[in-house]
Amino acid sequence: RxxxxxxxxxxxxxxxxxxxxxxxxxxxxxxxxxxxxxxxxxxxxxxxxxxxxxxxxxxxxxxxxxxxxxxxxxxxxxxxxxxxxxxxxxxxxxxxxxMCDQALAKLTNKRYREFINRDAHPIMQASWTRRMQSSYREENLIGSLVSSTDYRARH
CATH class of the missing domain: 1.10.3130.20 (Phycobilisome linker domain)
Structure with missing residues:
Protein backbone atom coordinates (compact mmCIF):
# COMPACT_ATOMS: atom_id res chain seq x y z
CA ARG A 1 0.00 0.00 0.00
CA MET A 99 -14.37 5.13 -11.81
CA CYS A 100 -15.62 5.65 -15.36
CA ASP A 101 -15.77 2.79 -17.85
CA GLN A 102 -12.71 3.98 -19.80
CA ALA A 103 -10.49 4.31 -16.73
CA LEU A 104 -11.50 0.97 -15.26
CA ALA A 105 -11.05 -0.81 -18.61
CA LYS A 106 -7.51 0.63 -18.73
CA LEU A 107 -6.89 -0.50 -15.16
CA THR A 108 -8.21 -3.99 -15.93
CA ASN A 109 -5.91 -4.30 -18.95
CA LYS A 110 -2.97 -3.00 -16.93
CA ARG A 111 -3.49 -5.67 -14.27
CA TYR A 112 -4.05 -8.41 -16.88
CA ARG A 113 -0.77 -7.47 -18.58
CA GLU A 114 1.03 -7.30 -15.24
CA PHE A 115 -0.13 -10.69 -13.98
CA ILE A 116 -0.94 -12.82 -17.04
CA ASN A 117 0.85 -10.99 -19.85
CA ARG A 118 -2.14 -10.19 -22.04
CA ASP A 119 -5.02 -7.75 -22.35
CA ALA A 120 -8.39 -8.67 -20.93
CA HIS A 121 -11.03 -9.88 -23.34
CA PRO A 122 -13.60 -7.08 -23.89
CA ILE A 123 -16.24 -9.13 -22.05
CA MET A 124 -13.94 -9.41 -19.03
CA GLN A 125 -13.12 -5.69 -19.23
CA ALA A 126 -16.83 -4.91 -19.07
CA SER A 127 -17.42 -7.44 -16.30
CA TRP A 128 -14.61 -6.12 -14.07
CA THR A 129 -15.65 -2.53 -14.78
CA ARG A 130 -19.18 -3.25 -13.56
CA ARG A 131 -17.87 -5.12 -10.53
CA MET A 132 -15.49 -2.33 -9.50
CA GLN A 133 -18.22 0.25 -10.03
CA SER A 134 -20.39 -1.65 -7.56
CA SER A 135 -18.65 -3.27 -4.61
CA TYR A 136 -15.53 -5.02 -5.84
CA ARG A 137 -12.10 -3.58 -5.24
CA GLU A 138 -9.01 -3.66 -7.41
CA GLU A 139 -7.63 -6.19 -4.95
CA ASN A 140 -10.43 -8.57 -6.00
CA LEU A 141 -9.28 -8.31 -9.62
CA ILE A 142 -5.68 -8.98 -8.63
CA GLY A 143 -6.72 -11.94 -6.46
CA SER A 144 -8.70 -13.40 -9.33
CA LEU A 145 -5.76 -13.05 -11.69
CA VAL A 146 -3.16 -14.58 -9.38
CA SER A 147 -5.43 -17.55 -8.71
CA SER A 148 -6.07 -18.13 -12.44
CA THR A 149 -4.67 -21.01 -14.46
CA ASP A 150 -3.05 -18.44 -16.80
CA TYR A 151 -1.08 -16.99 -13.89
CA ARG A 152 -0.09 -20.39 -12.53
CA ALA A 153 1.11 -21.42 -15.98
CA ARG A 154 3.47 -18.42 -16.06
CA HIS A 155 4.86 -18.80 -12.54
Missing amino acids: RGRIAGYYRTFLSRTGVPAGLSHWERRMKAGWTFQRIEAGFLASNEYYTRNGRNDRAWITSLYRTVLEREPTEPGLQYWLRQRRAGANRQAVAYRFV
Whole structure:
Protein backbone atom coordinates (compact mmCIF):
# COMPACT_ATOMS: atom_id res chain seq x y z
CA ARG A 1 0.00 0.00 0.00
CA ARG A 2 2.69 2.46 0.99
CA GLY A 3 4.51 1.92 -2.31
CA ARG A 4 1.36 2.57 -4.33
CA ILE A 5 0.59 5.72 -2.34
CA ALA A 6 4.20 6.89 -2.76
CA GLY A 7 3.69 6.37 -6.49
CA TYR A 8 0.67 8.67 -6.43
CA TYR A 9 2.83 11.41 -4.94
CA ARG A 10 5.37 11.00 -7.74
CA THR A 11 2.79 10.64 -10.53
CA PHE A 12 0.32 13.34 -9.54
CA LEU A 13 2.35 15.80 -7.47
CA SER A 14 5.85 15.24 -8.92
CA ARG A 15 7.42 14.83 -5.51
CA THR A 16 8.02 12.29 -2.80
CA GLY A 17 5.51 11.93 -0.02
CA VAL A 18 6.42 12.98 3.49
CA PRO A 19 5.90 10.40 6.26
CA ALA A 20 2.87 12.23 7.69
CA GLY A 21 1.21 12.35 4.27
CA LEU A 22 1.89 8.68 3.58
CA SER A 23 0.49 7.78 6.99
CA HIS A 24 -2.62 9.89 6.33
CA TRP A 25 -3.45 7.92 3.18
CA GLU A 26 -2.58 4.58 4.81
CA ARG A 27 -5.10 5.36 7.57
CA ARG A 28 -7.69 6.03 4.86
CA MET A 29 -6.92 2.61 3.34
CA LYS A 30 -7.35 0.95 6.74
CA ALA A 31 -10.68 2.77 7.08
CA GLY A 32 -11.88 1.14 3.86
CA TRP A 33 -10.92 3.57 1.13
CA THR A 34 -10.09 1.99 -2.22
CA PHE A 35 -7.04 2.86 -4.28
CA GLN A 36 -9.39 4.62 -6.69
CA ARG A 37 -10.79 6.82 -3.94
CA ILE A 38 -7.28 7.72 -2.82
CA GLU A 39 -6.25 8.43 -6.41
CA ALA A 40 -9.24 10.77 -6.70
CA GLY A 41 -8.11 12.44 -3.47
CA PHE A 42 -4.73 13.22 -5.00
CA LEU A 43 -6.33 14.45 -8.23
CA ALA A 44 -8.74 16.67 -6.28
CA SER A 45 -6.10 18.10 -3.95
CA ASN A 46 -5.29 21.79 -3.84
CA GLU A 47 -1.70 20.94 -4.76
CA TYR A 48 -2.71 19.04 -7.93
CA TYR A 49 -5.25 21.74 -8.84
CA THR A 50 -2.59 24.44 -8.45
CA ARG A 51 -0.04 22.47 -10.48
CA ASN A 52 -2.60 22.06 -13.27
CA GLY A 53 -3.71 25.59 -14.05
CA ARG A 54 -5.64 26.79 -10.99
CA ASN A 55 -8.88 26.84 -12.97
CA ASP A 56 -11.50 24.24 -13.71
CA ARG A 57 -10.94 24.11 -17.47
CA ALA A 58 -7.23 23.36 -17.09
CA TRP A 59 -7.82 20.98 -14.18
CA ILE A 60 -10.49 18.98 -16.03
CA THR A 61 -8.27 18.84 -19.11
CA SER A 62 -5.53 17.41 -16.89
CA LEU A 63 -7.95 14.73 -15.63
CA TYR A 64 -8.63 13.65 -19.20
CA ARG A 65 -4.91 13.50 -19.95
CA THR A 66 -3.88 11.83 -16.71
CA VAL A 67 -6.73 9.41 -16.08
CA LEU A 68 -8.04 8.67 -19.57
CA GLU A 69 -4.78 9.35 -21.44
CA ARG A 70 -6.50 11.44 -24.10
CA GLU A 71 -7.58 14.97 -24.88
CA PRO A 72 -11.08 16.03 -23.87
CA THR A 73 -13.77 16.64 -26.43
CA GLU A 74 -15.37 20.06 -26.18
CA PRO A 75 -18.79 18.60 -25.25
CA GLY A 76 -17.14 16.46 -22.56
CA LEU A 77 -15.21 19.40 -21.19
CA GLN A 78 -18.36 21.54 -21.13
CA TYR A 79 -20.26 18.79 -19.30
CA TRP A 80 -17.71 18.72 -16.48
CA LEU A 81 -17.52 22.52 -16.30
CA ARG A 82 -21.32 22.58 -15.88
CA GLN A 83 -21.03 19.96 -13.14
CA ARG A 84 -18.52 22.13 -11.29
CA ARG A 85 -20.68 25.26 -11.69
CA ALA A 86 -23.65 23.26 -10.37
CA GLY A 87 -21.73 22.51 -7.19
CA ALA A 88 -19.87 19.23 -7.78
CA ASN A 89 -16.69 19.36 -5.73
CA ARG A 90 -13.31 18.34 -7.12
CA GLN A 91 -13.27 15.06 -5.16
CA ALA A 92 -16.59 13.99 -6.72
CA VAL A 93 -15.50 14.92 -10.24
CA ALA A 94 -12.11 13.22 -9.90
CA TYR A 95 -13.74 10.08 -8.48
CA ARG A 96 -16.15 9.90 -11.41
CA PHE A 97 -13.19 10.10 -13.79
CA VAL A 98 -11.29 7.37 -11.95
CA MET A 99 -14.37 5.13 -11.81
CA CYS A 100 -15.62 5.65 -15.36
CA ASP A 101 -15.77 2.79 -17.85
CA GLN A 102 -12.71 3.98 -19.80
CA ALA A 103 -10.49 4.31 -16.73
CA LEU A 104 -11.50 0.97 -15.26
CA ALA A 105 -11.05 -0.81 -18.61
CA LYS A 106 -7.51 0.63 -18.73
CA LEU A 107 -6.89 -0.50 -15.16
CA THR A 108 -8.21 -3.99 -15.93
CA ASN A 109 -5.91 -4.30 -18.95
CA LYS A 110 -2.97 -3.00 -16.93
CA ARG A 111 -3.49 -5.67 -14.27
CA TYR A 112 -4.05 -8.41 -16.88
CA ARG A 113 -0.77 -7.47 -18.58
CA GLU A 114 1.03 -7.30 -15.24
CA PHE A 115 -0.13 -10.69 -13.98
CA ILE A 116 -0.94 -12.82 -17.04
CA ASN A 117 0.85 -10.99 -19.85
CA ARG A 118 -2.14 -10.19 -22.04
CA ASP A 119 -5.02 -7.75 -22.35
CA ALA A 120 -8.39 -8.67 -20.93
CA HIS A 121 -11.03 -9.88 -23.34
CA PRO A 122 -13.60 -7.08 -23.89
CA ILE A 123 -16.24 -9.13 -22.05
CA MET A 124 -13.94 -9.41 -19.03
CA GLN A 125 -13.12 -5.69 -19.23
CA ALA A 126 -16.83 -4.91 -19.07
CA SER A 127 -17.42 -7.44 -16.30
CA TRP A 128 -14.61 -6.12 -14.07
CA THR A 129 -15.65 -2.53 -14.78
CA ARG A 130 -19.18 -3.25 -13.56
CA ARG A 131 -17.87 -5.12 -10.53
CA MET A 132 -15.49 -2.33 -9.50
CA GLN A 133 -18.22 0.25 -10.03
CA SER A 134 -20.39 -1.65 -7.56
CA SER A 135 -18.65 -3.27 -4.61
CA TYR A 136 -15.53 -5.02 -5.84
CA ARG A 137 -12.10 -3.58 -5.24
CA GLU A 138 -9.01 -3.66 -7.41
CA GLU A 139 -7.63 -6.19 -4.95
CA ASN A 140 -10.43 -8.57 -6.00
CA LEU A 141 -9.28 -8.31 -9.62
CA ILE A 142 -5.68 -8.98 -8.63
CA GLY A 143 -6.72 -11.94 -6.46
CA SER A 144 -8.70 -13.40 -9.33
CA LEU A 145 -5.76 -13.05 -11.69
CA VAL A 146 -3.16 -14.58 -9.38
CA SER A 147 -5.43 -17.55 -8.71
CA SER A 148 -6.07 -18.13 -12.44
CA THR A 149 -4.67 -21.01 -14.46
CA ASP A 150 -3.05 -18.44 -16.80
CA TYR A 151 -1.08 -16.99 -13.89
CA ARG A 152 -0.09 -20.39 -12.53
CA ALA A 153 1.11 -21.42 -15.98
CA ARG A 154 3.47 -18.42 -16.06
CA HIS A 155 4.86 -18.80 -12.54
